[in-house]
Amino acid sequence: MEQNEIRKLLQNVANGDILVDDALLHIKNEPFEDLGYAKPDFHRKSRQGVSEVIYGAGKTAEQIIGISKSFAEHGQKDILITRLDKAKAEKINKEIPLDYYDMANIGIIGSMPKERVGKIVIATGGTSDIPIAEEAAITAEMLGNNTVRLYDVGVAGIHRLLTHTEEIMTARVVIAIAGMEGALASVIGGLADCPVIAVPTSVGYGASFGGIAALLSMLNSCASGVSVVNIDNGFGAAFQASMINHMGGLNE
Template sequence: MDSKHEILTLLRSVADGSVTPEQALLNLKEAPFEDLDYAKIDLHRSVRQGASEVIYGAGKTPEQIRGIVTAMGEKGCRNILVTRISPEAADCLCEAVPADYHPLPRLAVVYPEERKLRGNVVVATGGTSDIPVAEEAALTAETMGNRVTRLYDVGVAGLHRLLSNLDELMSARCVVAVAGMEGALASVIGGLVDCPVIAVPTSVGYGASFGGLSALLSMLNSCASGCSVVNIDNGFGAGYLASMINQMEGIEETEQGEERGTK
């Protein structure tokens, strides 16, 4: 029982009498999580949040990662994200189950399936060195069913590069701004667009950047309204939040269209 659709189907079966309430209750009781001793897999995550549980690969053995995704796959989970996974663990994973590994952001998508992409999320970077974090954000959003436009190396050192992409920025439902150094990109984009901006500070920079702390503080002190900040190098968190914003916008547009159709 790993999706809202399956639970809705079960409830409709109870309503039409093809499934007894007792059978439905048993199915729901068995669903919440599976205990593997070293991990307790949250099988209701997609019901509550719209996406399967995401696996943080760093610190886990290849065998643990393989065991978790295999158990999830047996329950019907697809497009399972494994973040911060080493190349060695990824090789082991790809030998065991269908998986796409992206070495730059160190991210794997297990049991990949095509999804209909909705809306438009823009992921922009200040420089080329920020791309690994940006790709983590972009691939996370794409895996969750969002259309992503990438604008890389458009930092404030050459502002004309960013301004040449105003059409893409203005049509976005959410922008993820990824930058190190002084982290000014998020403020500039925040002053140009009418949608939420998610700022991602990166650890790119010389000594006084303090491993991304300088960019983090700059972004937290942004004077641009509608700009929020995630942790240093947290591309996954930014991509996940961007997906939630984009999907909510899509739901609102659908509901407004239905209301207009009934008038």
Template sequence: MHNDDTLKQLLTSIRDGTLDINQGVEQLRDLPFVDLGHTKFDVHRPLRNGFPEVIYGEGKTPEQVGEIFLRMSEHSNILATRVSPEMAAHVQTVCPEVKYHELGRALTFIRNPISFREGEIAIITAGTSDLPVAEEARITCELFGNHVNCISDVGVAGLHRLLHRLPEIRRANVIIVIAGMEGALASVVGGLVPQPIVAVPTSVGYGAAFSGVAALLGMLTSCASGVTVVNIDNGFGAACAASKINAMCQS
């Protein structure tokens, strides 16, 4: 259940008399944000932009993330990105229902059933080394209610691999293209399909790739039109953009 549905249900219960005013005030206590001292997590964010607040794990202590999960689990589904195995282990002692996705370095907690919209997001990687970023994108897309088709290791070094998968790629409403090295896959896909493309440069590559800068610049200067680029290794950001596009396809 989304936060706007929860708020509507609360107000309806007060109106109908099944919930008294004091109980309603208690439930509204944590709106619009919950203050933990070290963190103020935003309960009203889904009402404003359609997405719940997501925890960025890097830079936080395991104890801080554990406390955030404990309190957020009272309200909604939870996603945390950039989570180390050590942090995940601590959070799971606090919230045993939490699932750790090691490849994507993400934690998820499902409190309310996910309502999946129609349509599909395709996530394409140039190489197997790009899979951690793709996994972060997949987890995010699915938590936000999108069906996902992941197609990996179809980079430009063997273009026939991509062409073999084109029919299913063209079924998607929006495509996330993830590539390191020179980042050429985004331009190639952009020249083959009509769908909007969200390109993600990764930090995969030898020295002159400059930890993803070469791929970033290559995607930004793509000769294929309609390619949008997010930051290096930002699978989460790409998933948010693709989710918004996919949601608009339903309206």
């Protein structure tokens, strides 16, 4: 159930149009379905404001199809699938129409929301960070946010970033994505008056330790207001940014 459906149900209880026990039964009805290999959560949106997202890595195309059909049967028409490779996407598309975003490794069943709010700026240190940035961007857009992409603006040529100070200073949230030493988050943190979510990537040479060097650098940022998600976690950064962007009844 969506939050507006629950609100309507509670209003009907308040008006005396429905009994309390009947309303409780309606809310409890089918919170999830046991498919054996998965238990799709139909109450996720009522609890968290966002429907359950399917993590595609490690799942077969057949399992993703089964989970998606279960969601659709319970009213969730728009489904986000992350970490989905092209081969699985093609199999799914034969059974369920799906839009595939190759760079982001994301599949979307249904459609993107037509109305989006606020502004989330997504910046990368280099071009090699773009796959993680696109995961963040497509996720943020699917969650109803306006996004601005600033790609390849790393500190090795900091003048490239400084030409975009207006976008950074007018953002509701900034997602800073970088590998190597991960310095981009600190620089942006020193320019922005909004939360900065840092995403370390596994881009870099041997001493970057698959993103651990960038992770530690971002965790030790001297810029206030910088938070950090896990290595290559563009989805997690976008989800957090969306929650911040939607706070306070933002409607611009």
